[in-house]
Amino acid sequence: MSQGASDSPAAGIHLSLHDGVHELALAVPPCNEIGSRMLAELERVLAELDPNAHTLIIHSTLRGGFCAGADLRELYHGLQATPPSEHAVQLRGFIDRIHRVMDALDMLPLTTIGVVHGVCFGGGFELALTCDMLIAEKSARFCFPELRLGIIPGFGGIPRLRRDVGNGLIRDLLLSGRSVGAKKALAVGLISQMVASGEGLPAARSLAAQSGKFDPTARRAAKAFIKPLPVAELARERDLFVELAQRPAMLAALRRFVESSELRPYLP
Structure with missing residues (x-):
């Protein structure tokens, strides 16, 4: 459990700034699922980042973990409310919007540090992979369960990984659906x-303080050099995701997920 998880703030995404370090606290129950609300909040955060800051720390205040992945219930109900002939357009708009956010986080001129505890699955794993560095508490579990839904990770996860x-490791994660x-x-x-447990955020703050000592121009140049955006692979992933997501197999799998009585149906 990350520091502060026991007395988390009001639901939402909270951005703070202190000594050149932004902290982005994810607090959207049940487990920071990425849907339209989360995307709007992340877009807002990207617009509000201080250009003079040197580091962004992303962490979750929820006990369950960092992020359980995409908001599959919202996706299912959105597709159900849309004629099948319009699914491709709807899915393309959804996935392109997510990629714009993920790519922007990936390419920020700041040093980005993700703090992971508990569940870090699917889209949540993909969000974590936009970070320059990850600090994981011992409770962290990383997983790509998308093949269970008849799709592939669609938020940029495989190219970034x-x-x-x-x-x-990638083949094991993807083709087995197991967590590590x-x-x-x-x-x-x-x-x-x-x-x-509980030491992730203090460790990230210590790392951020160290990063802040470096010349900002050199730091940005180093990041751009060692972390290129895999543009062609990301474009292919978007196409493949939309193609697979239109099949009846995915809708059937989403329906089983939505109708599940399990407390955490996203777990393996």
């Missing part, structure tokens, strides 16, 4: 630090 780790913990994530280079 391919930028950072080997294909063996913080220890394995550290071993394969997915995260930069593993810390005890």
Whole structure:
């Protein structure tokens, strides 16, 4: 559980600034699912970032974890309310909007640090992968369960992950649907630090203070050099996601998810 999770603020996304460090606290129950509300909030945050800040820390104040992924209930009900002939346009608009937000986070001139605890699945994993560095508390679990829905990760996850780790891990995550913990994530280079429960945010603040000591022009140049945006792969992913998401298999899987009586149906 990240620091502050026991007494979280009002639901929403909260941006603060102190000594050149922005902190973005995710607090949208049940587990920061990414839908229209979250996207609007992230777009607002991107517009409000101080150009003189040097670091952005993204963390969750919710006990359940960092982010459970896309808001599948909203997606299902939106498709149900739309004629099938319009699904492609609706899905394309949805996925293009998400990619604009994710790409903007990925390419920020600030140093970005993600603090992960608990669930970091699907779209939440993809959000975490936009960060320059990840700090995971021991409770963190990373997973791509999308094939269970008849789709692939669609928020830029695979191209971003391919930028950072080997294909063996990616194939395992994607084709098995299994999750990996913080220890394995550290071993394969997915995260930069593993810390005890409640220590993620203090560790991120310490890292941010160190990053803030560097010349800003050199820091931005270094980030641009070592973290290029995989444009062609991201475009192919969007096309493939929209193609797969129009099939009856995905709607049937979404219906099973929505109708599930399990407390956390997104868990493996």
